[in-house]
Amino acid sequence: MKINEIKNKLVDKGLKVTPQRISILEAIIKLNNHPTAENIIDYIRKNQPNIATATVYKVLDALVENELIRKVKTDRDFMRYDAIMENHHHLYCSVSDRIEDYHDDELNDLLEKYFESKGIPDFKIEDIKLQIIGRFMKSKK
Amino acid sequence: MKINEIKNKLVDKGLKVTPQRISILEAIIKLNNHPTAENIIDYIRKNQPNIATATVYKVLDALVENELIRKVKTDRDFMRYDAIMENHHHLYCSVSDRIEDYHDDELNDLLEKYFESKGIPDFKIEDIKLQIIGRFMKSKK
DNA sequence: AACTTAAAGTAGAATAATTCTCTTCTAATA
DNA sequence: TATTAGAAGAGAATTATTCTACTTTAAGTT
Numbered sequence: 001m002k003i004n005e006i007k008n009k010l011v012d013k014g015l016k017v018t019p020q021r022i023s024i025l026e027a028i029i030k031l032n033n034h035p036t037a038e039n040i041i042d043y044i045r046k047n048q049p050n051i052a053t054a055t056v057y058k059v060l061d062a063l064v065e066n067e068l069i070r071k072v073k074t075d076r077d078f079m080r081y082d083a084i085m086e087n088h089h090h091l092y093c094s095v096s097d098r099i100e101d102y103h104d105d106e107l108n109d110l111l112e113k114y115f116e117s118k119g120i121p122d123f124k125i126e127d128i129k130l131q132i133i134g135r136f137m138k139s140k141k
Numbered sequence: 142m143k144i145n146e147i148k149n150k151l152v153d154k155g156l157k158v159t160p161q162r163i164s165i166l167e168a169i170i171k172l173n174n175h176p177t178a179e180n181i182i183d184y185i186r187k188n189q190p191n192i193a194t195a196t197v198y199k200v201l202d203a204l205v206e207n208e209l210i211r212k213v214k215t216d217r218d219f220m221r222y223d224a225i226m227e228n229h230h231h232l233y234c235s236v237s238d239r240i241e242d243y244h245d246d247e248l249n250d251l252l253e254k255y256f257e258s259k260g261i262p263d264f265k266i267e268d269i270k271l272q273i274i275g276r277f278m279k280s281k282k
Numbered sequence: 283a284a285c286t287t288a289a290a291g292t293a294g295a296a297t298a299a300t301t302c303t304c305t306t307c308t309a310a311t312a
Numbered sequence: 313t314a315t316t317a318g319a320a321g322a323g324a325a326t327t328a329t330t331c332t333a334c335t336t337t338a339a340g341t342t
Contacts, residue, residue, distance in 0.1 A: 016309055018319065037299075052321045057300060059319090071216035073272060077329070078299060079218065094267055107255065114251060120243065126235055126275040131214060134267040157289065157338055178328075193292045198329060200290090218300070219328060 013066040020051055024059045028069055028083040034090075034099045036078045072099060073131070089130035102132060154207040161192055165200045169210055169224040175231075175240045177219045213240060214272070230271035243273060 006025050010017045027043045028035060035043070041056050060081060063069045072080040072090065080099065089102040111128050147166050151158045168184045169176060176184070182197050201222060204210045213221040213231065221240065230243040252269050 016318065018309075020320065050321085052323095053299095054301075054322080055320050062319095073214040073216045075212035075214045075220065077218070077220065079216065091261065091264055102261065106259075110251070110255060114248065118247075120232065120273070122278040123232055123273075124276045124278060125273055127273075129272045129274070131270045131272060132261070132264075132266055132268075133270070135265045137263040137265060159290065159338075161291070191292085193294095194328095195293080195330075196291050203290095 009068055013068060015062065015066060019048070020055050021059050021063075023048055023051070024056060025063065025068065025083065028081050034072050034080040034082050036080055038078070040081070073129075074099070087127075089132060091136070092131055092133045093136055094133050095135065098136060100136070102130070150209055154209060156203065156207060160189070161196050162200050162204075164189055164192070165197060166204065166209065166224065169222050175213050175221040175223050177221055179219070181222070214270075215240070228268075230273060232277070233272055233274045234277055235274050236276065239277060241277070243271070 003022060003026075006022050006029075007017050009025065010021055015021065023044045024040060027040045031039055031043055037056055037060060040060075041051070041053060044051050044056070060069070060079075064071055064081075067085065068083075070082045070085065072082050074080055074092075076097070082101075084101060086103075087108055089104065089107070091100045091102050093099070107130075115125055115128070144163060144167075147163050147170075148158050150166065151162055156162065164185045165181060168181045172180055172184055178197055178201060181201075182192070182194060185192050185197070201210070201220075205212055205222075208226065209224075211223045211226065213223050215221055215233075217238070223242075225242060227244075228249060230245065230248070232241045232243050234240070248271070256266055256269070
């Protein structure tokens with residue numbers, strides 16, 4: 001993703017464009033295994049050694065707030081982030097921290113039709129995500 | 142759930158039966174909105190004011206390890222626990238911390254058949270959970 | 283029923299992810 | 313280029329959870 005695309009994302013949301021915000025968004029896109037704040041900080045400090053920890057956390061909050069990134073639900077005690085906003089699901093490794101994206105439009109249709117006809121009493125569905133837990137048969141390339 | 146049922150769960154897993162473990166399992170079952178460790182500690186201390194924080198955390202780990210409870214995946218920074226081990230999904234409120242169980246065997250069948258025929262390359266599925274995000278139309282009774 | 287001991291519980295300190303406070307800086311607009 | 317609201321920075325504070333170094337206890341054995 002080009003720097004200009006990232007800038008446009010920020011401008012479109014009415015956010016000020018700062019070098020820190022660009023680096024952070026870039027880092028989440030590059031670090032494609034749903035990075036933690038720490039992963040992001042380590043990655044950025046290679047080129048920008050002076051970025052403050054608090055800045056990263058504040059920017060992450062702002063990006064989540066403005067729907068440029070998402071928090072990933074896990075059962076671990078640190079947050080992970082995802083720069084892919086289009087509808088997709090996650091494959092969780094049952095023996096490691098690895099999380100991969102799973103895109104499947106056919107599945108999305110199936111679920112949409114299922115709940116459209118069935119519904120859930122007293123609940124208005126806004127989004128459905130699958131957590132698919134299991135084992136990866138190949139290590140990450 | 143009777144105390145004896147809880148005791149049996151512990152015995153079946155080869156865990157020593159202690160008052161602390163019984164109280165903690167009881168609390169998770171009673172506090173049915175997927176309690177945090179803090180919720181559990183507060184609840185238990187009403188009757189057992191001296192239980193140590195570390196005990197609760199250690200027992201929770203032991204119970205998860207022995208598959209008597211499960212961690213619930215969230216995008217918040219504290220852990221939540223679930224005493225229901227049978228296959229079910231979760232309704233997450235998009236504006237509060239409320240999480241409710243969603244049982245649906247028809248859905249489970251649908252998903253099972255879908256993935257049985259389709260599969261996911263290089264991934265062995267062990268479990269599938271839906272995170273259904275949305276709004277509750279009624280407050281909790 | 284008492285003896286033994288590995289496992290469990292306790293208190294409080296330690297850790298680590300995240301947040302807060304308050305000051306300085308800067309992006310965006312006039 | 314001057315203005316200023318919003319952003320970044322540094323480091324302290326907070327808070328959920330874990331660790332350490334004990335003491336106690338459950339449950340099998342005598």
